[in-house]
Amino acid sequence: MTEDAHHHAWSQFVLWAVCSTVGLFLALLGGLYLIDPYDTGRSPLSGGSNLRGQKEVNATASVGRNPAYTAAVIGNSTVALLMPARLTELTGIPFSQLSVPGAQIPEQLTVIDWFMKHHRDTATALVIGINRDTWCGKDPDKAGMSPFPFWRFSDSSAEYLAGLISVSTIEQAGRRLGLIRRSKTQSSQDGYWDYEPFYAQLLANPPRRLKALMKREDGRHAHGDASFPAVRVLERKLTSLPDNLSVVLVFPPVFTAKQPPAGTPRYVSEQACRQRFIELASKRPNTAVVDWWLDRSELKNPDVFIDQIHYRHPIARAIEDDIAAALRRMRENARVLSPARLAPQDA
Amino acid sequence: MLFNSFAFLLVFLPASLVLHWLVECFRPQWRLPLLLVLSFLFYGYWDWRFAPLLASSIVVNWLVAQAFLRSGQGALITLALVSNLIVLGIFKYFNFFMGLADLVPGLTVPKWDIGLPLGISFFTFHHVMYLVDLKAGRAPRYSLMRYALYIAFFPQVLAGPLVRWSEIMHQLDERPYDRPDAAQRFGQGFMLLAMGLVKKVFLSDPLAGYVNPIFAQAAAGHAVSAAEAWQATLGFTFQIYFDFSGYTDMALGMALMLGILLPQNFDKPYAATSLQDFWRRWHMTLSRFLRDYLYIPLGGSRHGLAVQMGALFVTMALGGLWHGAGLTFVAWGVAHGLGLAAGALWRKAGLRMPAALGWLLTMLFVMLAWVLFRAPSFEAAVRIYEGLFGLASLGSEFKWRAIAIAAAVACLGPTTWTVMKRIRPHPSIAVGFAVLLMAVLLQIGDAANYEFIYFQF
16 A cells, blocks of 8 residues: 555545544434434424333323323322322322432422423422432432433433433333333323332242331431421422412321331431421412321231332322312312412312 | 543543644644643543642642753752652542551541542652653753643543653644644544443443442451452452553543554553563553652662562552552552562572463462452451452352453453554444444443542542
């Protein structure tokens, strides 16, 4: 090879390398943007919310933007078993289920923002799970250990585009296009999925389950920050919501063994935290508390819990009844105070 | 920012290359200032508070060099060297030495928890190389701009390679894109960058998942089974190689794309047939630094066996301490010092060893020593050694696939430098590397991105 030919060959190589890198990258990014694998509605090809190919934990963006649902359950797995269809049946309000397993406070606030962004004038109710281990903690800004896709809900296009570049997004795009087999468990249209099958292994091993279930909380350790900074965070969030939006703060139950013994530092701390959230709810109009924080006779039955914080269907149905009752009461009050704001179905 | 991050690969590097190309074509006199600005942006992105430290370190050392050139006072250089080591000591070793002092009964010592400026071990050694050579009359005067770039050039500032001033300074005055081999260098740099990323993302990082939990288990005082101990030890042996050599490939590749040829740092270290051979192949630029600026000044091999043994021992112990402020690192260095001394005695005695046996013993020694390097404490190292030597349960699960692939590539495969040199320019190969880069980007988007191990040093 002559020197000129050598030089030419390398010049061509560089040209091909640069052009194909840039071209492939733009094609990849553009393709993923258009496919909109998680149905965030950003693509010009996106229509209405469509769950096609969504795995259950990935459905939040799609369900959260669906205009058909004007109310949502927000939280982590401790409120995931609440059935939106039943809440809809009991209240007449079309509910969706937007809880994300393992979600801490930043994740839950992100989901609230996403739902409100897409239901600016139509949102009617939010049910927010106030899980004690999450909301009484010392650092409300700390995200959970489970990776949460903040990018999917981001207002920043750059963050969203960067988030698209991953193997899992490619797989999701394949599922969306029907090129990859869908996962067996999928959310229903309202975002609900039953977590009990995921615990099948634990449920099939009663001794192991019972051992974990019966481990008694000794109550020695109080929550980290007695000022409960998450209360202030939630207060700011609630203040930013429309006054006529009904909000139900649900305190999810725990198995009796997880209740700290009365008088212990943990007990005192938990009660103080609970009281702060009750006070917070009392300060805002259209806000109610569904309080399953304290021990009850039905929470002593090991058959209604999978582990200490994950209850089973009978408890979920009872909580749904309480939520529906709270919403009905709020509506009654609203009807008395402001007849002009009645929803069409109430008129 | 990490080389294996989107911020670097999608924003900083492309912007740097485009700006560098534009400046080189239209305002070549701006090339060095641009590279310096980019280097400080890169360094400050991690923690802007440390950028003034790097800047002042450069300015003060350069001023001392100027004062020495004017006055000829060697004490100035000695003072500068001591000052550099004191600064390194304060940031990196203060708590370590205070911890040692704390062992003295009745002595109360302060603790100072301060962040470690990234790359301080590397840029301190760059200062040392220049100042020592300046005093010896081997190095000339350089402008502040050139000296600053020698110290802070972004592909090398955080984790090397440790570049001699004589290897890089003349290149700063070149017009890299006017060279007849400019396209070849750029293309080869592109390939090195891609291969370095592949090593880091597809070979090293998956091994971290096999290694970290077991060392954490050992650090927590839990027993480690034989299977777990071997998995962690073998895993770390190849993880650190692909992590550091991958980083070096990226650094060399980027520098080459910017028209600077940096020295190689690895030459198939796990093919070494003796410990001496290993250190000629592993972190080669550190090895030659230790040889030229520590081992030889301490007496080297020309002043009798006792001096040689002592020099080897001290050099490697300090080399170990350079890697980290902990006694486990010192023990790692001491182990290598003793191993090298034993090898030197073996050779002096005129004994021979079959290459295969030499390789096996070297690998075993290096692997066992890595346990000291990786373990956060001696107790954790002992837990691992107990597992390795069968003093714990056998265990059942051994994740061997990723280790086997990594071992095959490390021990049998050619170096990336050799691969890069062998590749003939063809459009299909260029496209292939572009596809490889896309795969890396997709993997980076999904996986936990581990920092480079050598960043902590």
